[in-house]
Amino acid sequence: MRIQVIPNTGEARTDQFLHKTTVVIDVLRATSTIVTALAEGASGVLPVETVMEAKTLHRQGDLLGGERFCRKIAGFDLGNSPCDYQSGAVYGRRVLLTTTNGTRAIHKAGRSDHVLAGSLLNAEACAAAAALLRRDIVMFCAGTHDEFAFEDGLCAGLLIDRLLRITGEETETDDLGLAMLGFYRSNADSIPEALLRSASGRRLTKLGYAQDVTFCSQIDLFDAVPRLSGDTMTIV
Amino acid sequence: MRIQVIPNTGEARTDQFLHKTTVVIDVLRATSTIVTALAEGASGVLPVETVMEAKTLHRQGDLLGGERFCRKIAGFDLGNSPCDYQSGAVYGRRVLLTTTNGTRAIHKAGRSDHVLAGSLLNAEACAAAAALLRRDIVMFCAGTHDEFAFEDGLCAGLLIDRLLRITGEETETDDLGLAMLGFYRSNADSIPEALLRSASGRRLTKLGYAQDVTFCSQIDLFDAVPRLSGDTMTIV
Numbered sequence: 001m002r003i004q005v006i007p008n009t010g011e012a013r014t015d016q017f018l019h020k021t022t023v024v025i026d027v028l029r030a031t032s033t034i035v036t037a038l039a040e041g042a043s044g045v046l047p048v049e050t051v052m053e054a055k056t057l058h059r060q061g062d063l064l065g066g067e068r069f070c071r072k073i074a075g076f077d078l079g080n081s082p083c084d085y086q087s088g089a090v091y092g093r094r095v096l097l098t099t100t101n102g103t104r105a106i107h108k109a110g111r112s113d114h115v116l117a118g119s120l121l122n123a124e125a126c127a128a129a130a131a132l133l134r135r136d137i138v139m140f141c142a143g144t145h146d147e148f149a150f151e152d153g154l155c156a157g158l159l160i161d162r163l164l165r166i167t168g169e170e171t172e173t174d175d176l177g178l179a180m181l182g183f184y185r186s187n188a189d190s191i192p193e194a195l196l197r198s199a200s201g202r203r204l205t206k207l208g209y210a211q212d213v214t215f216c217s218q219i220d221l222f223d224a225v226p227r228l229s230g231d232t233m234t235i236v
Numbered sequence: 237m238r239i240q241v242i243p244n245t246g247e248a249r250t251d252q253f254l255h256k257t258t259v260v261i262d263v264l265r266a267t268s269t270i271v272t273a274l275a276e277g278a279s280g281v282l283p284v285e286t287v288m289e290a291k292t293l294h295r296q297g298d299l300l301g302g303e304r305f306c307r308k309i310a311g312f313d314l315g316n317s318p319c320d321y322q323s324g325a326v327y328g329r330r331v332l333l334t335t336t337n338g339t340r341a342i343h344k345a346g347r348s349d350h351v352l353a354g355s356l357l358n359a360e361a362c363a364a365a366a367a368l369l370r371r372d373i374v375m376f377c378a379g380t381h382d383e384f385a386f387e388d389g390l391c392a393g394l395l396i397d398r399l400l401r402i403t404g405e406e407t408e409t410d411d412l413g414l415a416m417l418g419f420y421r422s423n424a425d426s427i428p429e430a431l432l433r434s435a436s437g438r439r440l441t442k443l444g445y446a447q448d449v450t451f452c453s454q455i456d457l458f459d460a461v462p463r464l465s466g467d468t469m470t471i472v
Contacts, residue, residue: 007243148411175385183422186422
């Protein structure tokens with residue numbers, strides 16, 4: 001098995017996904033939110049690219065979720081804070097989610113054999129699910145506006161660390177994957193602090209979302225592994 | 237002062253270099269070779285993009301150096317092995333050097349206020365020289381065929397580590413720089429082994445250049461800091 005890392009959405013080319021399992025990673029916050037929503041009993045999360053599309057596809061009983069400039073979209077039920085998706089808020093409901101980076105990355109990965117959503121919150125379960133699918137793996141860091149994001153690289157490193165433990169020595173990792181592995185290991189003891197220091201962490205803190213950063217820093221809080229089935233993410 | 241990392245030559249945009257000091261990093265092997273050539277007394281290294289250009293610009297007394305597919309170019313005096321440039325081979329001579337990735341990166345960085353060549357071999361001296369120039373700094377990892385290369389990222393991390401020690405806390409590092417810093421620190425005790433395991437290290441070893449990989453792994457062997465002056469790299 002081979003593992004490859006794509007550092008941001010702008011860097012991805014369609015042919016890189018063919019015959020692969022792709023793990024889309026947008027720790028702050030889209031994939032953390034999708035994991036939380038499904039762990040909390042949402043029936044599915046439909047990632048959509050525009051606000052208009054979300055409104056058009058909305059059916060009775062659905063919830064509209066998402067952000068622009070990090071904030072909840074006017075008229076939407078939920079923002080992009082995973083905390084919005086807890087305490088029964090989404091149980092049994094379908095969520096239409098639109099975010100700046102993560103939903104775009106999920107669409108871009110669409111030609112993969114399998115698309116999973118990875119985050120710190122579901123790292124072990126996600127690594128195990130990816131290993132079981134027996135394809136080469138692309139760790140697709142969504143990044144921020146086509147630039148590498150600290151937290152996504154860190155999560156890619158954690159997932160590679162877990163995958164290597166599961167699959168053993170026969171797994172080959174590309175150079176960027178080895179870099180992210182080293183990066184994760186050197187920060188393993190202080191993930192929440194590291195995330196708060198990152199560019200996204202500081203931006204979210206400034207906007208009043210420090211609680212989200214801390215929430216998304218929790219490793220293995222959930223066993224839920226969102227997987228794209230048709231156009232909707234559901235639990236594996 | 238701000239530090240930013242560009243992960244490979246394909247990712248670089250001209251506007252990223254304006255008003256900056258750029259450190260071009262191609263550890264295996266172009267910048268290691270340039271550092272070695274100048275440390276060994278070459279009068280200058282002129283990076284050129286094509287073999288034809290090298291032959292056209294060649295004047296009496298010049299040496300032709302470079303590689304294609306890692307090997308010495310037919311009819312050239314020297315390859316891209318830093319070891320070729322030792323033991324008086326280049327003393328007092330100008331070298332016209334053409335390589336696959338590194339020379340292209342040097343040209344691409346040309347709009348910077350200052351362009352330095354960085355490698356493990358001259359890390360401390362290069363970090364000190366960059367700090368003295370009092371501009372924001374771009375660590376420009378040349379990479380291999382527009383992909384991130386392990387050894388260049390590791391070197392960027394080492395240079396950032398040294399720069400932070402020199403400039404102190406007021407220096408801001410972008411997310412990719414923080415990742416490379418962690419990556420370097422987690423490999424700091426085993427640089428030669430790590431380089432031999434990297435994709436470029438394995439490729440060079442297979443082609444009989446393991447000695448180059450080991451040579452290029454040495455930290456702070458030289459004080460020479462190549463700096464672009466006009467179209468030629470000379471000692472600062």
